[in-house]
Amino acid sequence: MASALTDKLSRLVKEMRGQARITESNVQDMLREVRMALLEADVALPVVRDFIARVKDKALGQEVMGSLSPGQALVGIVNRELAATMGQGVSDINLAAQPPAVILMAGLQGAGKTTTTAKLAKHLIEKRKKKVLTVSGDVYRPAAIEQLKTVTAQAGAEWFPSTPDQKPVDIARAAIDYARKHFFDVLLVDTAGRLAIDEALMNEIKELHAVLKPVETLFVVDAMQGQDAVNTAKAFKEALPLTGIILTKTDGDSRGGAALSVRQITGAPIKFSGTSEKIDGLEVFDAERHAGRILGMGDIVALVEQVAAGVDMAAAQKLATKIKSGSGFDLEDFLGQLQQMKNMGGLSSLLEKLPAQMAAKAGQVDMDKAEKDIKRKEGIIQSMTPLERRKPELIKATRKRRIAAGSGVHVQEVNRLLNEFEQMQGMMKKMKGSGMMKMMKRMGGMKGMPKF
Template structure:
């Protein structure tokens, strides 16, 4: 996310960081570059104008004269203004009402509303420890009701059945009544989408909103539509008292125009980012962290939170104890590591959150075959427990059986074994005195000149 914007802004800000003093003249060129970067990222024109003007006013004002390093101060000003445009701090859902708290989800067809309902249900159950019921009031698309039922089962949420013969208001009221009987804390109501905004749609959702008075009215919009996302959100906000926005498909949006435009145009905060297809792929929106990532400064806090939630601590502890006792790092351990890396979004996603690693993350994305980890897992799964614990027993006939069973070839298997040997060596260095330093030297040895090659498949 934001790759194009990060590249352009990093380049334009580099020219200003060596300045001894900031003046209107020496920041003019950089501001022009910043303006172009934002327009190319499909940020709405009024937002670009206000942003550039705000940066200019602060940069040539009193803030900079007190700074020892004006160049760094300019980067800080850009960072602060990016945060201001997106809303300063994360705004959580307001569920402090008499249960069940009702969340109404609105948006156009294809924006990912139904999937977002399931993601939000999972988020509220796992993070907020709420009992959640979901219901579909989309009476125009029978498949939407079935889809939500399937997703509700997957995330473990209560599902209230509905049919296309019913009226949306009746469905929602019946679901709320059922939620009270089952002591649910939250009811999430999925509504019908259209291909474009029309009067009938707006009238229907207005009536539904008036009938159930939700605690939260969230607008779900596709980040890929850029500034159009902000304009659509404004049209909905004019008809409905929105409380926030869920920006979906943010992982596929390299521009970031929607994230920078929505708040400014609607006055409503982005509360969540949809960052993938899985039901776990929903992140609270933190403007400060996003601004940091746009400027190539990484997002270590999100990486730590993700690690806390997704890494299996017992497995990590077990491996640490095993290495400490001098036992061998085997292929079962490697499989665990691959699974954990996949859960964290893969190498490129992890690198993207580390400071100064934005360009490397992009290079990794373009050079790493994302199916590689799946192939590696398939190869390991095709082995016997004995072969996984002791790869040295693998001879020609065993290799042939493994590759046939995993649908791979001998080159894939040999590459995996080579990679395993390198990781085993690193783990051995971790055990010895000066472990981390030795491991980093080992990693350096794996990287040929120019930095290419270290990770498998690069």
């Protein structure tokens, strides 16, 4: 959806250049393109009709102000209405309850409930400083309980054991009792999914809801489901008082389609979106920023936040001080820079937050290949001795062969890495004075950025 809508709007902006105002004629052309892009993205037909009617109503007769063309003005209206359709601003998770605050995770099998439960646990621990317990009520899917145990450990939360021979309601009661006795702030309950909606599933989750009395009932839905997401949303809305939505797999091709449909069908706000398979790949949903991504405007705020979170300021400051003192830049420092890049979530994660045109240019580079290249360089440096890292000038032919064998690459790869290191070392020498410190101050300024 993102690329289709972006391409169509970009073409219309060019075609409408020179026209003084938005008219019935030119708005019809644009809305036809927008309607097709939304339908191609599998957005529900009633949602598309409502969206198009609102855009048309707001666009007709609007004077084009300042340096804007009619096409640009229309894109602005579409952007605002996309954001309005997905819910205004940010809707935070509600924890205002006597601890433990219970959060019930609902959705179909394959939507990513179990992984999302762990991601949410990590978010609550890191961002809200809460003590979190997870429990699985999925007694049907093989290995579901063990899966939650594994991902909960990765998230840094505590897992409450359950077994397939127990009833989900009994598991829930035992988990709440344990959470109360051990002073947990939040209990996350992962529920069973099915491959399709059925009466047994709905009755079971209604019973769980009655026992748990959760402060949040979150509907986890795969963003790539499109029209199927709407049918699922309707069924869950009828069965449960949904308080929020978590969109998973929003890094897929259909990003945006389900977000538009599910929000309108359920009336529940979208609270989070899953942005990658990694345990920290969950971000608070911001409708305006998501609309910007759909329209190819990128999400620069998220990009800056991701970079700021990935930068180890203490290590960066230490490197700046070292270079300023004239101690030099060695292979240990070079390894640190490669690891910083990995901490930022990978090149492809950074790329998807760039505006469409910039991302298209950057996308000409094979991102998977670039990320593998970073891992290969890391392996080569880790095959060196501490002395070799500190004194790269010691690395001659015999050592190169040993390093190549140890990291599983050819000697040419070792030579290439050493050449790149020398180029970076030369650049660092030029930044020895105030240049490096100025760069560090700019990076330090990112830490103080407000959270959106």
